[in-house]
Amino acid sequence: MNAIMTPPRSTDAQPCVHLQGIHKFYGAVHALRGVDLTIKRGEVCVAIGPSGSGKSTLLRCINQLEQISAGRVFVLGELAGYTEIDGRMHVLAPRRVAEQRRRTGMVFQRFNLFPHMTAIENVMEGPVQVKNMPRAEARENAQALLKRVGLAELAGRYPSQLSGGQQQRVAIARALAMEPEVMLFDEPTSALDPELVGEVLDVIKDLAKSGMTMMLVTHEIGFAREVANHLVFMDQGAVVEEGDPRDVLNRPSNPRTRAFLSKVL
C-alpha cells in the first residue's frame, strides 16, 4: 500500500470516536440534545433506548450521513466534516469527507447491498473503486472475508438470491473490506426474521473478539450484555446513563433506564 494513502492509525491513548455536545435539529424537532460520548480503541459500545431516542441519528453523525447542528465529532482525533478556524466551521471538500468516511465502516438496518452486483462484487467495490486495489487482489481479499462470515460458497449470488441474514453478513464483509478502524452498526438485526438474527450476531461477536472498535445500535439487550463493554442508554435525544453493561442493566440508577429495561427484559 502507498504510505501516503494510508490514514494515520490512532494510538491507544487517543479515543477512536469522541463526540462533544452534539445537537441535531430536524426543523423544529430537537433530535439530539447535547450528547457527549467517547469510544476508546477496542471498545464495543452499544447504544440502547426506546424508538426515537436518537441513537441511530447519533451513529449516523459519526460518519457524516447526518449533518450535526452543533458540537464536534472527532473520529481518530480528526474533526469530522469541517475545519475549525477562529471558532467558525468551514465545510470540507467532498473529497476530504469521502476520505474521512473510509476510516469507518457502516452496516445498515436494511443491508443496502448493491442489487446489481454479486455478493463478491459488493465486497470488492470499495477496495477497487476507492482504494484503487487491483481486481485480482480485491477478489482474493473479498473471498477471504466472505469465508470469514461463512458465505464462501455464495460469492456468486446476487443479493436477491440471499436470505436477510446472508445479505447482512455480506454487508458486514463489504464494510470490513475497507479495513476500517471503527465499525458502526445501525440496528443490524432489526429487519431480520427471528431465526436469522443469531447468524448475524455471531459474526458481530467474532468481530468484537478480534478487537475491532465498534458502536452498535440495537434492541437485542441480551446481546448487548454479552458483547458490550460500554453501554449507553439514550432517551429523548440525550444519553441518560452509560457505563459497564452489567452495572447499567442490573442496577440502573436512572428511573427512565429502569422503566425501559422493565419493558424489554
Added chain:
Amino acid sequence: MDIEKAAPDRLVPTRQADRVGAVKLNEVVPRRHPGRWVATLLLLWLAISFAQNVATNENFHWDIFAQYVFAPQVIRGVGWTILLTVAAMAVAISIALLLVVMRGSDNPILRTCAWFWIWFFRGTPVYTQLLFWGLFAVLFPRISLSLPFGGEIVGLDTKMLVTPAVAAIVGLGFNESAYLAEIFRAGFNAIDRGQLEAAQALGMRQGRIWRRILLPQAMRVIVPPTGNETIGMLKMTSLVLAVPFTLDLMFATNAIANRLYLPVPLLLVAGFWYLSITSLLMVGQYYLERHFGKGVDTIRARTE
C-alpha cells in the same frame, strides 16, 4: 444448513421427471383452452384473407415497391435516417445525463440552468426548433469570440459549422434531451436512498457513486422508455425537412412518389424500412434490458 443450501438447485425437476429422489411428483393435467384454438383459427383466416387481398390488390403497385425498395436513393435515405437517429439520441442522452446530475446538484446555478433548458426545449414545438436551427446561419452569420468593445479573437462563418446535417442533429437532439432528462430523473428517483448512503459510507465520491451505483440501477427503469423515445426519434427524423435537410428516408421516398405520381408504393417502401429499423432497435433493447436486469431478473426466473 447443507441441505438448505443445496436445495434450490436440486429441487428443480425436469419437465418429464415424475419423481425427484424419493418423492413422486403430482401428475398435473393442464387446463384445456378450446376457445384459444377457435380464436387462433379465426384470426389466421382473417390474416390470410387480408394478406392475400393486399398482395393481389393492384392499387398497391407491388411492382413499383419491388423496384424502389432497394433503390440507391432509398438506401441512402435509410442510412441517413439511421445516422440522424443515432447521432441525435447520442446528443440527447449525453445532455440528459448532464441535466439530471445538474438538477440533483447542490449548486443552485446548475439546478436553475437545467430547469430552464428542460422548460424551453420541452415547451416549444420541435418543428419550430428545427426551422430555427435551419435559419441559424442567417440569424447569426458569424460566430466569434471577442473582447467586449475589443477585437475578435477567433471566429468563423456559421455556415461552416451549422450545416443542414448538424442543424438537424442538434435540433432533434436538444429537443429530445429535455424529454430524456425527465425519464432519467424518474429512473434515479426510483433508487432507494440507502444505496447512496451505503456508497458514501464506503468513502466513494459523488462521480463514482453516480457511475457505479446509481446509473446501473437507474438504467433498469430508464431503458424501456428510452427505447420508446428512440423509436419515436426514428420517425421524428422525417421532420428534418424543416431545416431543410433533404437526404433522409421520408424525403427520398416522397421525392420519388412525387415524380411517379404514385404515393402508395413509396409509402410502403418507407413503412417497410421504418418497421425494419424499429425491429432492429427492439433487439438491441432486449439485450440492454437483459444486461441491466442483472440481480433483479433472477427472482423472476426462479418464481416462474
